[in-house]
Amino acid sequence: MQTLNGVERQLLTLVSKQVNVAIESAEMDLIEMGVIDSLALVDLLLQIEKEFGVQISLAELEIDDLRSVAGLARVIVKEKGK
Amino acid sequence: MRDGIAVNAVIETYSRLAIEYGETENLDSCWGLVARHSLSLVALEDKHKVVVDVGCGAGRDLAHLASCYSPDVRFIGIEPAVNMREIGINRTANYPNVKVVDGRFEKLPLESGSVDYLYSILAFHWTTDLDKSVSELARVLKPAGEMDLAFIGRYNGREFIRKTTPVFFKYMTPAMMVEAASLRKQLTVEQASALFGKAFGSHRLSVEESYHTYYDTLEGHWAWWVRIEAQLVNIPQVVRVECDQAVRAAIATLETERGIPYTVHLLHVRLRDT
Numbered sequence: 327m328q329t330l331n332g333v334e335r336q337l338l339t340l341v342s343k344q345v346n347v348a349i350e351s352a353e354m355d356l357i358e359m360g361v362i363d364s365l366a367l368v369d370l371l372l373q374i375e376k377e378f379g380v381q382i383s384l385a386e387l388e389i390d391d392l393r394s395v396a397g398l399a400r401v402i403v404k405e406k407g408k
Numbered sequence: 409m410r411d412g413i414a415v416n417a418v419i420e421t422y423s424r425l426a427i428e429y430g431e432t433e434n435l436d437s438c439w440g441l442v443a444r445h446s447l448s449l450v451a452l453e454d455k456h457k458v459v460v461d462v463g464c465g466a467g468r469d470l471a472h473l474a475s476c477y478s479p480d481v482r483f484i485g486i487e488p489a490v491n492m493r494e495i496g497i498n499r500t501a502n503y504p505n506v507k508v509v510d511g512r513f514e515k516l517p518l519e520s521g522s523v524d525y526l527y528s529i530l531a532f533h534w535t536t537d538l539d540k541s542v543s544e545l546a547r548v549l550k551p552a553g554e555m556d557l558a559f560i561g562r563y564n565g566r567e568f569i570r571k572t573t574p575v576f577f578k579y580m581t582p583a584m585m586v587e588a589a590s591l592r593k594q595l596t597v598e599q600a601s602a603l604f605g606k607a608f609g610s611h612r613l614s615v616e617e618s619y620h621t622y623y624d625t626l627e628g629h630w631a632w633w634v635r636i637e638a639q640l641v642n643i644p645q646v647v648r649v650e651c652d653q654a655v656r657a658a659i660a661t662l663e664t665e666r667g668i669p670y671t672v673h674l675l676h677v678r679l680r681d682t
Contacts, residue, residue, distance in 0.1 A: 357573060357574050360571070360573065363573045364576070364585040367582065368590065387583065388582070389582060
């Protein structure tokens with residue numbers, strides 16, 4: 327099973343590519359930075375599902391899950407563990 | 409459901425706000441200017457005998473074009489929002505060659521191969537099904553039919569989005585944000601070229617993008633907020649006023665000496681008989 331750190335590393339690359347901004351830290355606030363808007367969110371979630379082979383439940387998502395790569399990585403690890 | 413297609417929030421909201429939509433403040437806003445610029449892209453010629461406006465709204469452009477061209481030209485406006493359509497029917501009542509009917513990009517109420525010229529101004533991004541819509545456009549146009557579509561692109565309004573997204577995330581859940589985003593289809597120029605190229609080929613088709621920054625006051629920009637209301641209807645009413653105030657405060661921080669900027673990313677799909 328992929329570790330949280332491993333997921334974070336892979337996700338840093340994916341998010342940076344997706345939003346066309348270098349995300350240097352897993353803790354950076356993507357929303358306050360203005361990196362994630364609603365259209366980018368849709369694209370990003372689709373890419374995450376494709377690359378990590380998970381089905382993300384929108385109803386269970388909290389805003390803090392989306393704030394950072396670290397938050398998104400926790401969601402992926404949780405979904406993979408289901 | 410209607411005709412097998414779910415009635416969506418955009419259509420319902422445009423219908424509900426049809427009167428507000430026609431107010432001078434909205435028409436004079438930057439989006440009014442974009443609409444007028446887009447109308448200048450419409451290129452009617454003598455050979456166009458059947459002309460269609462998809463998403464004609466309250467029929468302003470139809471009435472204008474009908475007043476400028478021969479009564480022999482048959483104009484058909486297609487509009488899914490019932491109250492918009494009613495205004496459009498009344499506005500064009502003096503032109504017997506104009507008809508305004510129910511329909512949408514995904515299901516055009518027109519015979520195959522019947523249209524000489526089709527245009528649409530700031531409506532295509534509201535389609536619910538890109539492939540089906542383009543397929544419908546290709547179906548209704550005559551083999552030598554021509555077309556101009558102007559609609560917003562992927563990078564529209566970046567300044568506002570950057571400022572307002574953190575606010576919306578306070579009042580909307582991620583699921584609500586995704587639902588709101590799914591109401592509009594904002595394409596890059598590459599995506600639009602690929603989409604329309606599949607249906608029309610590349611020799612008759614061109615897809616161009618443009619960026620234009622409009623400056624206005626906070627109130628001036630707020631006047632066009634009616635245009636995006638459909639994406640905000642899920643915000644609980646008890647916090648809606650608070651949300652609006654927070655959005656206005658966020659937008660106000662963009663103020664410059666020229667006013668508050670808003671950059672429109674416009675795509676223009678142009679089909680011509682060669």
